Amino acid sequence: MYVNVTAPLRAALAAATEDQIIYDLAGVARRHATLLRELPGVRVRFAMKACPVDEVLTRLVQQGAGFDAASPAEIAQALRAGAPLDAIHFGNTIKSDRHIAEAHRLGVRDFATDSVEDVRAIARHAPGARVFCRLATDGAGALWGLSRKFGCTPSDAVRVMETARTAGLTPAGLSFHVGSQQMTAEAWRGAIDRVAGVVTVLARRGIHLDHVNLGGGLPAPHGTDRGGNPLDPPLDKIFAVIREGMHQLRTVAGGPLDFLIEPGRHLVADNGAIRAHVARLTTREQLGGDRAHWLYLSCGKFNGLYEMDGLQYPLLFPGHPEDAPRVPAVIAGPTCDSDDAYDPAGAPVRVPAGLASGDPVWIASCGAYATSYTTQGFNGFSPLPYTWIDGDRAGRGAPHPAAPPLAAPVTLGEVA
Numbered sequence: 001m002y003v004n005v006t007a008p009l010r011a012a013l014a015a016a017t018e019d020q021i022i023y024d025l026a027g028v029a030r031r032h033a034t035l036l037r038e039l040p041g042v043r044v045r046f047a048m049k050a051c052p053v054d055e056v057l058t059r060l061v062q063q064g065a066g067f068d069a070a071s072p073a074e075i076a077q078a079l080r081a082g083a084p085l086d087a088i089h090f091g092n093t094i095k096s097d098r099h100i101a102e103a104h105r106l107g108v109r110d111f112a113t114d115s116v117e118d119v120r121a122i123a124r125h126a127p128g129a130r131v132f133c134r135l136a137t138d139g140a141g142a143l144w145g146l147s148r149k150f151g152c153t154p155s156d157a158v159r160v161m162e163t164a165r166t167a168g169l170t171p172a173g174l175s176f177h178v179g180s181q182q183m184t185a186e187a188w189r190g191a192i193d194r195v196a197g198v199v200t201v202l203a204r205r206g207i208h209l210d211h212v213n214l215g216g217g218l219p220a221p222h223g224t225d226r227g228g229n230p231l232d233p234p235l236d237k238i239f240a241v242i243r244e245g246m247h248q249l250r251t252v253a254g255g256p257l258d259f260l261i262e263p264g265r266h267l268v269a270d271n272g273a274i275r276a277h278v279a280r281l282t283t284r285e286q287l288g289g290d291r292a293h294w295l296y297l298s299c300g301k302f303n304g305l306y307e308m309d310g311l312q313y314p315l316l317f318p319g320h321p322e323d324a325p326r327v328p329a330v331i332a333g334p335t336c337d338s339d340d341a342y343d344p345a346g347a348p349v350r351v352p353a354g355l356a357s358g359d360p361v362w363i364a365s366c367g368a369y370a371t372s373y374t375t376q377g378f379n380g381f382s383p384l385p386y387t388w389i390d391g392d393r394a395g396r397g398a399p400h401p402a403a404p405p406l407a408a409p410v411t412l413g414e415v416a
């Protein structure tokens with residue numbers, strides 16, 4: 001099994017006696033510093049949904065990062081974390097009139113867009129704002145493609161930006177997202193070429209952008225695929241292609257151009273780990289006649305491990321030596337939902353045959369999206385409490401940091 005757990009996380013996991021998710025803040029800060037070294041001059045806008053945990057966000061602000069926020073509640077959390085307003089943008093192309101107005105009231109001035117309808121709404125509810133237009137990508141090469149729902153074609157982007165100018169907004173930039181856990185450098189190559197084309201057409205029409213947003217998609221360095229094989233993303237090549245692309249874009253822009261990047265999982269995936277426990281290891285005859293082992297854990301798809309549909313989380317079983325007898329098992333969470341299981345066809349996970357109820361299980365590389373994908377208590381299985389470590393400091397967080405406070409009650413007619 002391919003596992004990457006840093007020594008501090010390992011020590012914190014060993015010290016944990018109750019189920020929890022542990023974030024290594026120093027690890028997040030290190031990965032952020034490495035990213036800045038790889039892409040000099042780029043400003044980081046962390047995609048909050050990847051880890052909406054106050055302490056993680058505050059640590060990133062201390063490192064100079066800003067945020068890609070997708071709702072007024074995320075903007076409020078970004079401000080609480082200490083980010084300056086000009087380092088927060090509303091990066092969601094999907095927003096109601098009411099959310100645009102709320103973001104504007106909170107002081108945000110940069111909005112993502114991808115349609116003429118959305119631009120007109122921004123002009124009405126956030127007059128004078130700056131907009132950046134998201135170009136569509138096909139998501140090829142990513143574990144989770146983010147195509148179709150977001151982004152527009154180059155010709156639509158020109159229309160959108162001209163509409164923005166006419167409506168009194170500042171057409172300020174272009175963005176894209178190559179898809180989450182993008183495994184190919186070619187995806188960035190293609191997206192940057194399309195951006196270069198639009199920058200050129202816009203310049204001819206007198207629209208000179210001040211920035212390009214390179215989006216998210218940077219892969220987690222140590223991910224494993226559904227079969228448990230290292231994904232081994234070509235990070236060096238990806239960074240080289242992005243550096244070349246920035247040079248190319250500056251050349252076609254013919255003037256100064258800033259660059260933003262919106263990493264999510266790349267910064268946090270390997271810096272979070274879960275301490276869970278074994279509910280039961282069973283052997284049941286399946287309807288086809290064969291006997292199968294199922295390992296039910298206290299934590300599953302609905303309390304932290306939603307992404308088990310796309311990857312395999314490395315599991316560690318402290319107290320059970322590597323060479324102890326093992327059995328192939330389907331891994332599943334504790335709820336009464338059959339989707340709450342991880343069953344890679346043909347590649348069951350080998351687990352210690354002697355596992356007993358209550359034995360601790362460590363789940364590695366699950367720092368990305370675990371908190372945001374947590375349900376409020378499916379079948380009464382609560383969101384995991386979280387703790388954090390940061391060098392020789394450590395602390396404990398609230399049970400579920402992402403739950404926004406209820407807004408004041410509204411009447412139906414008021415809702416956009």
Ligand SMILES: *Cc1c(COP(=O)(O)O)cnc(C)c1O
Nearest residue numbers: 047180181216217262263264265
């Ligand atoms: C989710 C998201 C990101 C982060 O994606 P990762 O694949 O985790 O890097 C960045 N930008 C936007 C607009 C997003 O929605």
